[in-house]
Amino acid sequence: MTHPFEEYRKKxxxxxxxxxxxxxxxxxxxxxxxxxxxxxxxxPATTKELLALTASMVLRCNDCIDYHxxxxxxxxxxxxxxxxxxxxxxxxxxxxxxxxxxxxxESLEYLFGEQQESNN
Amino acid sequence: MTHPFEEYRKKxxxxxxxxxxxxxxxxxxxxxxxxxxxxxxxxPATTKELLALTASMVLRCNDCIDYHxxxxxxxxxxxxxxxxxxxxxxxxxxxxxxxxxxxxxESLEYLFGEQQESNN
Amino acid sequence: MTHPFEEYRKKxxxxxxxxxxxxxxxxxxxxxxxxxxxxxxxxPATTKELLALTASMVLRCNDCIDYHxxxxxxxxxxxxxxxxxxxxxxxxxxxxxxxxxxxxxESLEYLFGEQQESNN
Amino acid sequence: MTHPFEEYRKKxxxxxxxxxxxxxxxxxxxxxxxxxxxxxxxxPATTKELLALTASMVLRCNDCIDYHxxxxxxxxxxxxxxxxxxxxxxxxxxxxxxxxxxxxxESLEYLFGEQQESNN
Amino acid sequence: MTHPFEEYRKKxxxxxxxxxxxxxxxxxxxxxxxxxxxxxxxxPATTKELLALTASMVLRCNDCIDYHxxxxxxxxxxxxxxxxxxxxxxxxxxxxxxxxxxxxxESLEYLFGEQQESNN
Amino acid sequence: MTHPFEEYRKKxxxxxxxxxxxxxxxxxxxxxxxxxxxxxxxxPATTKELLALTASMVLRCNDCIDYHxxxxxxxxxxxxxxxxxxxxxxxxxxxxxxxxxxxxxESLEYLFGEQQESNN
Numbered sequence: 052m053t054h055p056f057e058e059y060r061k062k063x064x065x066x067x068x069x070x071x072x073x074x075x076x077x078x079x080x081x082x083x084x085x086x087x088x089x090x091x092x093x094x095p096a097t098t099k100e101l102l103a104l105t106a107s108m109v110l111r112c113n114d115c116i117d118y119h120x121x122x123x124x125x126x127x128x129x130x131x132x133x134x135x136x137x138x139x140x141x142x143x144x145x146x147x148x149x150x151x152x153x154x155x156x157e158s159l160e161y162l163f164g165e166q167q168e169s170n171n
Numbered sequence: 172m173t174h175p176f177e178e179y180r181k182k183x184x185x186x187x188x189x190x191x192x193x194x195x196x197x198x199x200x201x202x203x204x205x206x207x208x209x210x211x212x213x214x215p216a217t218t219k220e221l222l223a224l225t226a227s228m229v230l231r232c233n234d235c236i237d238y239h240x241x242x243x244x245x246x247x248x249x250x251x252x253x254x255x256x257x258x259x260x261x262x263x264x265x266x267x268x269x270x271x272x273x274x275x276x277e278s279l280e281y282l283f284g285e286q287q288e289s290n291n
Numbered sequence: 292m293t294h295p296f297e298e299y300r301k302k303x304x305x306x307x308x309x310x311x312x313x314x315x316x317x318x319x320x321x322x323x324x325x326x327x328x329x330x331x332x333x334x335p336a337t338t339k340e341l342l343a344l345t346a347s348m349v350l351r352c353n354d355c356i357d358y359h360x361x362x363x364x365x366x367x368x369x370x371x372x373x374x375x376x377x378x379x380x381x382x383x384x385x386x387x388x389x390x391x392x393x394x395x396x397e398s399l400e401y402l403f404g405e406q407q408e409s410n411n
Numbered sequence: 412m413t414h415p416f417e418e419y420r421k422k423x424x425x426x427x428x429x430x431x432x433x434x435x436x437x438x439x440x441x442x443x444x445x446x447x448x449x450x451x452x453x454x455p456a457t458t459k460e461l462l463a464l465t466a467s468m469v470l471r472c473n474d475c476i477d478y479h480x481x482x483x484x485x486x487x488x489x490x491x492x493x494x495x496x497x498x499x500x501x502x503x504x505x506x507x508x509x510x511x512x513x514x515x516x517e518s519l520e521y522l523f524g525e526q527q528e529s530n531n
Numbered sequence: 532m533t534h535p536f537e538e539y540r541k542k543x544x545x546x547x548x549x550x551x552x553x554x555x556x557x558x559x560x561x562x563x564x565x566x567x568x569x570x571x572x573x574x575p576a577t578t579k580e581l582l583a584l585t586a587s588m589v590l591r592c593n594d595c596i597d598y599h600x601x602x603x604x605x606x607x608x609x610x611x612x613x614x615x616x617x618x619x620x621x622x623x624x625x626x627x628x629x630x631x632x633x634x635x636x637e638s639l640e641y642l643f644g645e646q647q648e649s650n651n
Numbered sequence: 652m653t654h655p656f657e658e659y660r661k662k663x664x665x666x667x668x669x670x671x672x673x674x675x676x677x678x679x680x681x682x683x684x685x686x687x688x689x690x691x692x693x694x695p696a697t698t699k700e701l702l703a704l705t706a707s708m709v710l711r712c713n714d715c716i717d718y719h720x721x722x723x724x725x726x727x728x729x730x731x732x733x734x735x736x737x738x739x740x741x742x743x744x745x746x747x748x749x750x751x752x753x754x755x756x757e758s759l760e761y762l763f764g765e766q767q768e769s770n771n
Contacts (some may be wrong), residue, residue: 066273069280074251077258077568078272084564085266088557088742093731098698099739105702106709106743107267109507111352112231114270131314131693138317139699142688143706145505146325147347147469150354152318153306160309186393189400194371197378197448198392204444205386208437208622213611218578219619225582226589226623227387229747232351234390251573259579262568263586265709265745317688324684328502328677333491338458339499342465346503349466349627371453379459382448383466385625387589426633429640434611437618438632445626467627471712472591474630491674498677506685507707510714512678513666520669546753549760554731557738558752565746587747592711594750 056161059117089122097126101136108140111147113154120155124162133159176281179237209242217246221256228260231267233274240275244282253279296401299357329362337366341376348380351387353394360395364402373399416521419477449482457486461496468500471507473514480515484522493519536641539597569602577606581616588620591627593634600635604642613639656761659717689722697726701736708740711747713754720755724762733759 071082089099100122107115123133137155141148191202209219220242227235243253257275261268311322329339340362347355363373377395381388431442449459460482467475483493497515501508551562569579580602587595603613617635621628671682689699700722707715723733737755741748 063270063273066270066277069276070269070273073254073257073276075254075258077564078254078261080564081258081261081266082269084557084560085269085742088739092735093729094701094735098701099735101694101698102702102705102736102739103743106705106740109505109706109710110267110743112267112270115267129693134313134315134318135692135694135699136702137313138315138321139688139702140706141318141321141505142685143506143703143710145469145501145508146321146503147350147352147355148505149310149322149325150303150306150352153303153310156309156313157306183390183393186390186397189396190389190393193374193377193396195374195378197444198374198381200444201378201381201386202389204437204440205389205622208619212615213609214581214615218581219615221574221578222582222585222616222619223623225586226620229586229590229745230387230623232387232390235387249573255572255574255579256582259568259582260586261745262565263583263590263746265741265748266743267709268745317684320684324677324680325502328499332495333489334461334495338461339495341454341458342462342496342499343503345462345466346469346500349625350469350503369453375452375454375459376462379448379462380466381625382445383463383470383626385589385621385628386623388625423630423633426630426637429636430629430633433614433617433636435614435618438614438621441618441621441626442629445629470627472627472630475627494673494675494678497673498675498681501678501681506681507710507712507715509670509682509685510663510666510712513663513670516669516673517666543750543753546750546757549756550749550753553734553737553756555734555738558734558741561738561741561746562749565749590747592747592750595747 054161056117056158059114063114063118097123097128100126101128101132104133105136105140105143108137108148108151108155109144111144111151113151116151116155117158120158120162124159124166130159130163174281176237176278179234183234183238217243217248220246221248221252224253225256225260225263228257228268228271228275229264231264231271233271236271236275237278240278240282244279244286250279250283294401296357296398299354303354303358337363337368340366341368341372344373345376345380345383348377348388348391348395349384351384351391353391356391356395357398360398360402364399364406370399370403414521416477416518419474423474423478457483457488460486461488461492464493465496465500465503468497468508468511468515469504471504471511473511476511476515477518480518480522484519484526490519490523534641536597536638539594543594543598577603577608580606581608581612584613585616585620585623588617588628588631588635589624591624591631593631596631596635597638600638600642604639604646610639610643654761656717656758659714663714663718697723697728700726701728701732704733705736705740705743708737708748708751708755709744711744711751713751716751716755717758720758720762724759724766730759730763 089096100119104116104119104123107119137152141152209216220239224236224239224243227239257272261272329336340359344356344359344363347359377392381392449456460479464476464479464483467479497512501512570576580599584596584599584603587599617632621632689696700719704716704719704723707719737752741752
């Protein structure tokens, strides 16, 4: 059976292609701005990803959480560091965020497992 | 395999029947007011549907988005017009709305395909 | 086929275990505070559950709604009482809450069915 | 100097008059439904007010909080009971609710002071 | 005494100047995209302003509401048309939007008064 | 005339005192947990403050924004770094965040002015 995180990846890829087939300029430029925003600047790219992860948690968007978990793991954050960002998000956003923290815990288990495999 | 949009239609229908079996007056009157609000008035019914679509996007409710996409397509809006409403919603609601814009792109592909078939 | 409510129960249980494997103190203490908050105090535990159900509805979190529906049914609230809380939530939160009221109606049918069976 | 709560009362009254001068039927019927929803039913009116107070807290609307604080105090809830509803709202809605809990504490001091005066 | 709407205009102007003194590229490009999005396209600029007004109402942002009320009045929408958009927003966003509908009613009275004066 | 930031400080202090006069254990323990969460851990305290600032922006809470701006300035972040966090928040949260970015720009001007004075 495919892991839910793989289904998410497939769905995001297919959805992005459909979204970007549009001729709508606002959408295209918004998505392009979104890609450029997370580069190194006054703040390092790593910090920006962590900001986005926390914002995604308090705004309670699982797809956004999965996207930024994938990136923060790839950028080298440890489980302890990511768990601290999740703790802060829980505190700021309240118990309504708990189901999203559960979702993040599922995704993190998969992502760190994947990382370990590729390191072997 | 059933398209996700068909599953949504089936689930909405079944859910509405269960919701309206209640004797609760507030819920009944709220749902009834909701039905009457989208008729032609000072603003045409078409504009009101577009307002509701944009509001559903910025409030990030996929079921609400699907409902108003179905209606706006049925009322004759073109893909370009709906894509502009989605662009505005993205700008107002931010990148947290992107997963919902992806969802809308999937639904729109299905709805315009369905429309084309019924025109043949 | 498993009822969606059973799938929710299984997923919540598995997710909670994964969430609590963390060493993060903020998350652990937050979850612990969450458990203690719903005990009898100046307000009875029953009222607190109803407050949490309504808050979960207006914040539009299906997993939170299911959790508090399960508890309110277990605590002895009637369908009419729970439907009134849902009506209030619909009014406060608006038509964007309708899909969650449909979800609640599905869950309530299951939970009261389950209760009746166990009473026989 | 006028207490902020008195300014709120004056502003709400003036605003309601202006809002209801509209000929818009949806707004008129919505406001009318809102008035009828908080009567005794399967749940007592008192419980419904407490539900609305908690929902107003987690949705972070000071004017709504003040309205339902005024009503819950008038209906005879004690400070301890209202503080428990606020505690639940804080837990569900997170630290982002703290400024609204501070606001509620200011309003409650005024409202219970007013009640005591009128009892003398 | 200055009308609150004039104070809002002054504060917005001063705030925008301070915001745009930043060298931050994301903010600058975001604000620039925001300016271009509301031009005539597949949808007329007028419709886009109405979409933004409704979105601002359901997202409960008074400054955003005032901005789009000013523009919709300037673009020639009648009070009846704007009131219908507000009614839709109330229905979608729920009673938590009522304080913002009161705010809008105050602003509209001022804006249409201003318009009438300038027509004389 | 007192600067709005000084009024905010005075109001927050007075409000906190009133909030903590309560005997409610959930509120007391929540506020205490909130104080402990921002200490150095797997992530440095500085990063946590930046996470909280971004979360406060996307959740659109001016009092929360002011609190975390005060702390981030005190902790030594530069204007450029804070402006990047604000840019990310604008992108994630959308144009509805603009009024809060204006508010932040006003507060930052005051806070960096204050810092410069105390350095002289």
